[in-house]
Amino acid sequence: MSQIPWLGPQDLFPNPLSEVDPDPNVPGLIAVSERIYPGQLVKAYRLGIFPWYSDKQPVLWWSPDPRMTLKPENFKCSESLRKNIRLFCRDAHSQIQVDIDFPQVIRACATSTRKDQDGTWITHEIMDAYTAIHEQGHAHSIAVIENGQLIGGLYCVALGGMVFGESMFSRKPNASKIALAALSAWCSRNHVSMIDCQQETAHLHSLGAAPIGRQSFLEQLQISLNQTNIEKPWNFDKHILTHWL
CATH class of the missing domain: 3.40.630.70 (Leucyl/phenylalanyl-tRNA-protein transferase, C-terminal domain)
Known part of the structure; x- marks a missing residue:
């Protein structure tokens, strides 16, 4: 089982078009980050990824299947x-x-x-x-x-x-x-x-x-x-x- 990547300010998102979900136990969860870094949100959307998380959680980035x-x-x-x-x-x-x-x-x-x-x-x-x-x-x-x-x-x-x-x-x-x-x-x-x-x-x-x-x-x-x-x-x-x- 792959580990869900923890992204820093300069790290790239996995591309869900060519890469499988890192953890099949959490389908659609692509990556995690400490916060939403500048420029990161638009980059995510261009890959079909969006943030969805609760207050006091790290930022969870999703690309669900189906959509x-x-x-x-x-x-x-x-x-x-x-x-x-x-x-x-x-x-x-x-x-x-x-x-x-x-x-x-x-x-x-x-x-x-x-x-x-x-x-x-x-x-x-x-x-x-x-x-x-x-x-x-x-x-x-x-x-x-x-x-x-x-x-x-x-x-x-x-x-x-x-x-x-x-x-x-x-x-x-x-x-x-x-x-x-x-x-x-x-x-x-x-x-x-x-x-x-x-x-x-x-x-x-x-x-x-x-x-x-x-x-x-x-x-x-x-x-x-x-x-x-x-x-x-x-x-x-x-x-x-x-x-x-």
């Missing part, structure tokens, strides 16, 4: 959600804001309570690391605003023609779904083939996501990284939601 993904056109927009979208689009006091206040959105994701979940994996270190790559143009936030208040949203990472969904939150019913509907419509417009959802959950299944094998995901990732189809800077509003109407 949960959402093809933008497969987003399930139910009749009830369509009704919510119509009302949202007609309401002069409702907005979609993109990259207006990334730190506020990621803090909201970190502090929102979730059913059957105690605490959050979005530590202060995670917030700092993703805010840093947001400032570099690699991470984005979508905020759902009603009467000037943040009621839902999500943040994600984008590299080349690939989008990696990270976390969503809702303070009102369907607010996070509206954010994901906006992201899916934007990705469809920009010919993004899939949104990485990382890990399989019933909630993601209900929204149209499906698992694919890690090898297939990583092969598609390498193709997408070389594409430049996403418009920059990210700039859209709630009218993107009419894609689903």
